[in-house]
Amino acid sequence: MKNSEPVIHPGWLRAMHWINALAVVVMIMSGLQIYNATVFLGFAIPKSITLGGWLGGALLWHFAAMWVLGANGIVYLCMNLFTRRLAHKFFPLSPKAFFADALAALKGRLAHADPTQYNAVQRAAYLFVMLDIALLILSGLVLWKSVQFPLVRELLGGYEGARLVHFFAMAALSAFIVVHLVMVLLVPRTLVYMVRGR
Numbered sequence: 001m002k003n004s005e006p007v008i009h010p011g012w013l014r015a016m017h018w019i020n021a022l023a024v025v026v027m028i029m030s031g032l033q034i035y036n037a038t039v040f041l042g043f044a045i046p047k048s049i050t051l052g053g054w055l056g057g058a059l060l061w062h063f064a065a066m067w068v069l070g071a072n073g074i075v076y077l078c079m080n081l082f083t084r085r086l087a088h089k090f091f092p093l094s095p096k097a098f099f100a101d102a103l104a105a106l107k108g109r110l111a112h113a114d115p116t117q118y119n120a121v122q123r124a125a126y127l128f129v130m131l132d133i134a135l136l137i138l139s140g141l142v143l144w145k146s147v148q149f150p151l152v153r154e155l156l157g158g159y160e161g162a163r164l165v166h167f168f169a170m171a172a173l174s175a176f177i178v179v180h181l182v183m184v185l186l187v188p189r190t191l192v193y194m195v196r197g198r
């Protein structure tokens with residue numbers, strides 16, 4: 001029997017969203033364990049939210065998940081560009097629309113009538129996280145192979161600069177995830193759409 005409900009998220013997007021979520025969680029948890037080997041910001045991360053057990057184990061997780069994150073991210077970007085989904089779903093976006101929707105959300109008056117459209121706050125948040133993950137990958141490349149990527153290294157303020165950028169971009173991604181999960185809890189049917197597509 002044919003399903004007449006409109007498709008909100010195509011299959012490729014849902015698969016990529018969940019692969020990305022898994023890769024991001026592995027990257028963050030193993031990254032925190034790697035951070036604990038140097039503690040360059042002066043505080044240690046609780047072991048319970050780290051992955052890998054020790055520096056060597058964490059590096060193995062980090063290097064395995066980075067291929068998944070990178071490959072998935074490139075295909076996601078290509079699919080969004082070639083299908084014109086990027087232009088349709090995330091634009092237009094203006095500061096005026098962003099502040100109007102943010103204000104409406106704070107007052108509890110942001111309508112979710114049309115699930116095929118993202119509001120301006122969602123558009124901004126999703127574009128932000130795409131750029132943030134791109135920055136994480138670029139700064140990660142510098143930390144991994146700093147000699148092979150001299151231009152990116154210098155743009156990010158050298159090896160130590162790239163290290164700080166990598167950490168704070170991770171912190172921003174973690175903050176996004178917390179807000180993202182709260183939003184999903186507030187409007188749980190969006191989770192059904194991201195699982196079933198309809």
Ligand code: HEM
Binds near residue numbers: 020021089192
């Ligand atoms: C952990 C890292 C995660 C990242 C970086 C992330 C990122 C994103 C992005 C960029 C989108 C927009 C996708 C698009 O339309 O192209 C999205 C949508 C969505 N995500 Fe995530 N996500 C993450 C984890 C999760 C988790 C764990 C859940 C649920 C438990 C979740 C639930 C959803 C839902 C329901 C939507 C559609 C929301 C809507 O209609 O506004 N995400 N996510």
